[in-house]
Amino acid sequence: MTQVELDVRNLSVARGGVPVLEGLSFTLKAGEVLVLRGPNGSGKTTLLRTLAGLQPPLAGEISQPPEAIAYGAHADGLKATLSVAENLAFWAAVHGLRDIGPALDHFNLRSLASRAAQNLSAGQKRRLGLARLLVTGRPIWLLDEPTVSLDAASVGLFADAVRAHVADGGAALIATHIDLGLEARVFDVTPFKPDPETGLRTRSAFDEALT
Amino acid sequence: MIALLARDIRLALRAGGGFGLGLAFFLIVVTLVPFGVGPESDILTRIAPGILWIGALLACLLSLDRIFQLDFEDGSLDLLATAPIPMEGIVAVKALAHWITTGLPLVIAAPLLGVLMNLAQPGHGWIFVTLLIGTPALSMIGAFGAALTVGLKRGGLLLSLLVLPLYMPTLIFGAEAATRAIDGFDNTTPLMMLAGITLASVALLPFAAAAALRINLR
Amino acid sequence: MSAPNRTRQARDNINWLWEWANPVKFMWFSGLVLPWLAGLTALVMATSLIWGFFFTPEAVNFGTSVKILYVHVPSATVAISAWFMMVVASVIWLIRRHHVSALAAKAAAPVGTVMTLIALATGALWGQPMWGTWWAWDPRLTSFLILFLFYLGYMALWAAIEDPDTAADLTSVLAIVGSVFAVLSRYAVNFWNQGLHQGASLSLDKEENVADTYWIPLVIGIAGFMLFFITLVFIRTRTEIRLRRVHALELRERMADA
Incomplete structure (x- = not known):
């Protein structure tokens, strides 16, 4: 597996035209697990979708090797x-x-x-x-609440899979609320909630000009 | 891409909807027409090519919203969008799968239903040929319309409103080519136009449809 | 002046043009010219209609009904021009992402639809006494009916999508693809009703029969309807921009609450 790294610089993401997270910067290196935390509606799903390339970022840069992302959404696509x-x-x-x-x-x-x-x-x-x-x-896993509806044994299976994956040179970014028993850094998105006053400024120049 | 094609065809077969429903609808439309216009065989003969074309077109329209809607709802479309297949390829393959499961059965059934419509003698072959050339365009144009409306809760009616005007040139040239041949005239021009529409649709519309899908996914 | 400088200046000139796509500038400019534009529109339209209705001779073989021409032809011209304008505005939106452009396209659609409807209705009213039928599947009439359907689809798509930017994107794609098929339909319809079917027994071709006396007020009428269209699009675009402003303020409130 090639050396992978997901690098995010000053990223802002929006849901339905409203900015939900601003000024995010972090790096995910090969062999790492990064756990995303934040209350419901804080923009974790939006962030993951943006990183997966499903929607364009509002601002900032995402650098990643081509075709490196495996996205695990709420829906399983079965x-x-x-x-x-x-x-x-x-x-x-x-x-x-x-x-x-x-x-x-x-x-x-x-x-x-x-x-x-x-x-x-x-x-x-x-x-x-x-x-x-x-x-x-694919080396980089982006997972959105992967343990929903899993029992304890299955969560164990999942944690083993992630462990084996990162040991093999992969990386994982996981939005979750439970402790997976993994050696992982925690990244809390709460401080990146946009300020309502300045927040709209980074929106399109169109609405800025209007208000 | 072949895997996607195989999956879509398999899904259509398992659900039983694709093949069966379209064909049954086509049969019903053709059955209803004589009840509306009367059983006189010369009237039926005259309108047969047009009715068969309209029936095939409507049957095709019926299953368009399935092209992307189910994959959108269960999350497959998101996952496909991150897979190593270009979105244009996804659109083209799914349109092809729609044609194989819906268009092709209609093409094969049309000459048989022509018997019910008292279609004139050389007409059976020509209905088959014109539909064979024209229905791929119907599937591709339909896939474009489906891509535009995929995010909408009740997009079915809107889809028809958007797609039917786009179907007009195909219908005109398709029915015209069949009618001319039956009446013993030269039908090269409409036949060429029909083939041109199909080729241009297949070549260009995947790009427009892929753009629409990307917009709808974000 | 050295070459690079010149290119830079050229770009500045173009940028000056795009400046007008700024919503604030557009609001200021349109607010300024709107009263004058509306006045001019009223003047030109009144001139052409009064001239056309009361001061042109009745045609020998047409009678008084010929005068519906002064509504029919200009509305038909505007109906087609409006679609062109929408396509151009859509392309500008897709490439330059100027919101005013997208909103202008949205604003033009209902005007174009009504113009198409007026053209169809006046055509029917004129056709009845002239050819004894309200409707004939003449290529030109049929094309307008198809244009009407395209307008309906375009507006329905705008109405169905909640997110304004998504709606602008998708309707723009539809307008561009739709135009190709609209042109194709025009050609197909021409072909369809002159082939082995009986050719149109009634010539609905008006321009060929129009003499100079009718021509001048008609040209003024077309100019008047065009001005009318521009005025309406200005007003409607201003409304759309104000709606977006309300929307943006609501969003800001929602964010403050969250």
Whole structure:
């Protein structure tokens, strides 16, 4: 795996035209886990979506190696009528990989492989969604509340997966509220909430000119 | 990309909606027409190519919102957007999958339904040919409309309002090419225009649709 | 003057042009010219309509109904021009991200729609006594009906999307793609109604039959309708900008509350 680094400089992100975080700077190096914290609605999801390239930043710079990001959203992107193995094999094929065996084993999905995704429990679906990360072969994981609906044993499986991933030279940025038992730096986004007075200034010059 | 195509086709087959519903709708439209205009065979013969084209067009329209909406709702589209496939490729492949699961069955069924409409003799082949050339444009234009409306809660009706005007040139040249051939006239020009629309749509609209999708995802 | 300097000056000139896309400047400028523009519009339109309605001879084979020409032709011209203006404004928005441009396109759409409707309605009113039918699938009439549908779709898309920038982006893409298909439809419709179908038995082509006496007030009428269009777009763009201002103030309040 190539040396990876996600570098964020003075980043501002907006949701629905409203700035939610301003002036963020941090670096995520290979072998690191960074845990994002902040109250609900503080902009963690927006930050992750921006880093994943799904929406443009309002200001600032993001530097990262090309095609390095694997994004794990709230929604798992599963197809109800496809089996566990079919779902996983699809994402593997999209990312140019073939072997879904390790991912199935890692998240203890082997026995469910031929079951349709619609017949999985919420926790099993989540495990399948997380197993998808392994078949992307991408070094930087951006995870949004990955442990939702997982039981304690599954959280353990997930923590093991992250540990193995970073030991292998990967990196992970995880928005979560629970303690994963990982050796991780914590990054609290709360101080980066924009000031309502100056905040709108960084918005488009259009609205600035108006108010 | 092939994986995406295979997945979309498989999903359409499993859900049972893609193939079956479009075809059934097409059959119903063609069945309803004689009830509306009367059973006189010469009237039916005259309007047959147009009715078959409109029926195929409406059946195609019916399943357009599925192209992106389901993937948008379950988060697949976000994940696909971060995958190593260009958005233009995603659009083109999903339009192709729509054509294979919806357009192609209509093309094959149209000559058979032509029998119900008392289609004149050389018409069966020509309906098949013109629909075969024209329906890929319908899928691609539809994918563009679906990309525009993907973020909307109840985009179905709006999608029809946006797409149907864009369908007009395809319909005009497609039906015209079939009608001319049946009436024994030269139909090179409409046939060429129809092929031109399809080629240009397939070549250019993925870019517009991909731009619309990116806007809708952010 | 050395070459680099000249290019720089050229760019300054262009920047001067774009300055007018600044909403504050636009509000100031449009507020200033609007009364004059409105006055001029009223004057030119009144001149053409009074001249056209009362001081042109009745055509031998047309009768009084020919005078609807002074509403029909100008509204049709504006209906097409409005779409062109919207496409240009959309392109400017997509490339330069000037909000005034996007809002001007949004503001022009309903005006263009109504003009299309007026052109269609006056055409029907004129067609009835002339050719004994309210509607014929003449290529020109059909094209206007299609244009009307494009306007409806464009406005519906604006109305359906909540986020104003997203709406501006998507409607711009639609306007550009739609234009290509609108031109294609025009060609297709021409082809469709002159091929092996019976050619249009009624010539709805007006310009060819128009003599000089009718021509001058008609040209003034087109100018008047164009001015009318510009005035309305100015007013509506100002309204849209004010709406955005309210929206921005609400956002600021929401942020202060959060």
